[in-house]
Amino acid sequence: FLEAEKQKCNSLIVCEGDGMKHKTLNFCFFRVFSVRNRLREIVGASTNWSDHQQAMSERLSLSSMLAKSQSDLPTKRMKDSYLEVHLPLGSEPQLREKYLTFHNTVRFGRILEDLDSLAVLISYSHTYNEALKRSPLSIVTALVDKIDMRQHIIYPDCDVKFTGHVTWVGKTSIEAKMHMSQFHDGSYSPVLDATFVMVARDPENKRAAFVNPLKPEGPEEEKLFQEGEANKVRRVELSTASLLKVAPTDEERKIVHGLFLNTLDTKTVSFRSRLLPPSSVWMEDAKLKGLEICHPQERNIFNRIFGGFLMRKAYELGWANAFRPSLVAVDDILFQKPVEIGSLLLLSSQVCYTQGKHIQVRVHSEVFDPLTRQHNTTNVFHFTFVSDRDVPKVVPMTYGGGEKGRSD
Ligand SMILES: *[C@@H]1O[C@H](CO)[C@@H](O)[C@H](O)[C@H]1NC(C)=O
Ligand SMILES: *[C@@H]1O[C@H](CO)[C@@H](O)[C@H](O)[C@H]1NC(C)=O
Numbered sequence: 473f474l475e476a477e478k479q480k481c482n483s484l485i486v487c488e489g490d491g492m493k494h495k496t497l498n499f500c501f502f503r504v505f506s507v508r509n510r511l512r513e514i515v516g517a518s519t520n521w522s523d524h525q526q527a528m529s530e531r532l533s534l535s536s537m538l539a540k541s542q543s544d545l546p547t548k549r550m551k552d553s554y555l556e557v558h559l560p561l562g563s564e565p566q567l568r569e570k571y572l573t574f575h576n577t578v579r580f581g582r583i584l585e586d587l588d589s590l591a592v593l594i595s596y597s598h599t600y601n602e603a604l605k606r607s608p609l610s611i612v613t614a615l616v617d618k619i620d621m622r623q624h625i626i627y628p629d630c631d632v633k634f635t636g637h638v639t640w641v642g643k644t645s646i647e648a649k650m651h652m653s654q655f656h657d658g659s660y661s662p663v664l665d666a667t668f669v670m671v672a673r674d675p676e677n678k679r680a681a682f683v684n685p686l687k688p689e690g691p692e693e694e695k696l697f698q699e700g701e702a703n704k705v706r707r708v709e710l711s712t713a714s715l716l717k718v719a720p721t722d723e724e725r726k727i728v729h730g731l732f733l734n735t736l737d738t739k740t741v742s743f744r745s746r747l748l749p750p751s752s753v754w755m756e757d758a759k760l761k762g763l764e765i766c767h768p769q770e771r772n773i774f775n776r777i778f779g780g781f782l783m784r785k786a787y788e789l790g791w792a793n794a795f796r797p798s799l800v801a802v803d804d805i806l807f808q809k810p811v812e813i814g815s816l817l818l819l820s821s822q823v824c825y826t827q828g829k830h831i832q833v834r835v836h837s838e839v840f841d842p843l844t845r846q847h848n849t850t851n852v853f854h855f856t857f858v859s860d861r862d863v864p865k866v867v868p869m870t871y872g873g874g875e876k877g878r879s880d
Contacts (some may be wrong), residue, residue: 503558535676538664542682584802585780587650590636593673636650644673689823755867766811790834
């Protein structure tokens with residue numbers, strides 16, 4: 473903590489777990505490292521793998537505590553879920569190593585992990601029932617709607633603060649917005665804004681479960697809530713616009729056809745002899761793949777693989793593929809299927825579009841069973857990066873390749 477934060481600390485009383493409650497402002501703040509401890513407490517998980525399996529099967533008994541309808545649950549305000557989380561990269565240098573790249577920049581994959589844990593904790597704060605202490609809900613990340621970088625540089629040696637709260641709820645889903653800022657030159661300045669969508673399920677993580685209603689207070693909160701509503705509508709529309717379901721639009725067809733004409737050999741005009749235009753690479757040559765074995769260490773509180781870990785691995789692969797650029801934005805990470813512990817996870821990254829210094833990378837992840845040869849998609853990630861120099865164009869050799877550039 474910074475000196476100023478430390479002083480604030482002295483005037484705090486300890487709230488649940490390792491969290492601290494702000495005496496006058498009535499919100500909790502945590503250190504990044506205690507967020508996951510607090511989450512374990514809320515669901516009654518253990519850090520011991522063999523105990524943990526037992527603890528999770530015991531959660532079944534909490535099913536009776538689930539609400540039968542949303543109106544049975546007390547309405548919450550946005551400030552009921554407001555949290556602050558501190559990552560003292562500046563004042564506690566011994567923490568830094570976990571967050572550093574070889575180039576002495578911050579590993580953004582680690583930040584993704586922290587954002588994911590925070591979004592879960594925010595959602596539990598919204599649904600918290602003091603009388604129960606333990607939550608019957610299994611809250612998991614459904615979607616990373618958007619992460620916008622406000623500043624490309626994250627200093628490796630300055631304290632970081634995350635804040636966030638619930639901004640919209642459906643019947644069984646929760647939208648949380650988070651902000652990350654960093655202490656530099658005497659004040660905190662914004663680094664990024666993130667919007668996550670979480671879903672609540674029963675203790676076994678099988679069926680959807682109701683969450684508390686949310687009542688916005690004042691025009692600012694009304695606006696956030698309405699944005700949340702609009703986001704939901706947009707997500708429904710997007711999910712029906714996948715290429716697997718809908719043919720490309722006219723405009724998209726023209727772009728792909730133009731790319732194709734550019735690669736035709738004007739001498740032979742044959743489909744077979746294709747020429748790579750100057751300062752370009754074939755899309756085929758802009759791939760990078762990786763394999764992860766999903767060990768119990770990377771589990772979340774519900775015995776599945778931690779979504780933050782998946783995001784970190786996908787991010788790092790995409791980042792390596794794009795030759796270690798800076799991040800501009802993360803879009804629409806959809807968690808289609810949970811990843812079971814023990815899975816073999818295949819990650820494939822593809823640079824699918826570049827323009828000037830900007831690079832768009834898509835990472836697809838799937839679990840596979842070597843015996844049955846069955847593959848199941850678990851996630852699709854989209855990252856936008858910026859390089860410090862102009863990057864080559866990527867040119868598809870097949871129409872299928874061209875369509876990958878569309879965010880499907
Ligand atoms: C983990 O739990 C098992 C079963 O309860 C117990 O035998 C073992 O000693 C525990 N290990 C640790 C490190 O606490
Ligand atoms: C893929 O999904 C099917 C249907 O849900 C399931 O039976 C199968 O075990 C899954 N395969 C892998 C490798 O996860």
